[in-house]
Amino acid sequence: MPRFALKVEYDGAPFAGWQRQADQPSVQGAIEDALARLEPGPHTLAAAGRTDAGVHARGQVCHCDLVKEWSPFRLSEALNYHLKPLPVAIVDAARVGDDWHARFSAVERRYLFRLLMRRAPATLEAGQVWQVPRVLDVDAMREGSRHLVGHHDFTTFRSVMCQAQSPVKTLDEIRIDAVEGPAGPEVQFRLRARSFLHNQVRSIVGTLERVGAGSWSPEDVRLALEARDRAACGPVCPPYGLYLAGVGYPEDPFSTDA
Structure with a gap:
């Protein structure tokens, strides 16, 4: 399964934080829902850091594993389409190795x-x-x-x-x-x-x-x-x-x- 790194920008105000919540909106949940519109789920993102409720990001990084070999540009464009109108944007995407991890590879x-x-x-x-x-x-x-x-x-x-x-x-x-x-x-x-x-x-x-x-x-x-x-x-x-x-x-x- 190809692995992709995503650079994410978001306004934290409408969210209960990065981490997926059972009964509250989260940035992770929003992106995972968008991924499910591209390929059948479930999808689980791993992020470099879990920001709290109300905290923003200009350069959050996460990764996902997909079935299809997307071009990074088309993946980011498709995700941004399905994320609207939420204040979340995929500002960059890249194909990475299977052992690359948004959290554990970070220095x-x-x-x-x-x-x-x-x-x-x-x-x-x-x-x-x-x-x-x-x-x-x-x-x-x-x-x-x-x-x-x-x-x-x-x-x-x-x-x-x-x-x-x-x-x-x-x-x-x-x-x-x-x-x-x-x-x-x-x-x-x-x-x-x-x-x-x-x-x-x-x-x-x-x-x-x-x-x-x-x-x-x-x-x-x-x-x-x-x-x-x-x-x-x-x-x-x-x-x-x-x-x-x-x-x-x-x-x-x-x-x-x-």
């Missing part, structure tokens, strides 16, 4: 979090950013974030429902940029690691926002990390500013040279 995940700083309610960007009514100290947040980069026990920054066997992870990068977004000044957080714990990104961003607002000092981030206690974490920010921006593989399956 890094990249997340983007958008925080809008303005008092007036967001309208066109509603549901796409986390909005705070104050200007944040970006330099202070950068200083606080330096305590989190590297190999650490992230117990403080993971959900109590996290199913990972260990809280120890290596966070390769946190980049914090002040940019002028379409609705006003934004702080954009970009985090990169091989893998993340449940709610790790939202816990980190929520904590760093407290630093930017002046409620925490940068040193408080170090103390929270070293506490290894969920109660020491700052507020967990809402999901709708978070995007799975991309997934890295030893060889990019979507590259024309792959």
Whole structure:
């Protein structure tokens, strides 16, 4: 059976998350239903990461096994036709080897979090950013974030429902940029690691926002990390500013040279 990798973009607002749900809409369920319109099912997708309810993606990656030897272009076009009008798009597709796996072959995940700083309610960007009514100290947040980069026990920054066997992870990068977004000044957080714990990104961003607002000092981030206690974490920010921006593989399956 030929295996295909799919690069997926979606607005997470209408969904209960990536993972298929018995009684709620999911991104996985939407794509599997579209696949069933192309070939008799059932179909089961494997994804690089399971985003939570309300979380978006610009570069989610999943794979599926089909019977027919589709051309990647025709497969993506057919899926997009059957996905309408849902806010889900297959932006690329590629034929991959039988041993290639969207989750287990991945070597890094990249997340983007958008925080809008303005008092007036967001309208066109509603549901796409986390909005705070104050200007944040970006330099202070950068200083606080330096305590989190590297190999650490992230117990403080993971959900109590996290199913990972260990809280120890290596966070390769946190980049914090002040940019002028379409609705006003934004702080954009970009985090990169091989893998993340449940709610790790939202816990980190929520904590760093407290630093930017002046409620925490940068040193408080170090103390929270070293506490290894969920109660020491700052507020967990809402999901709708978070995007799975991309997934890295030893060889990019979507590259024309792959």
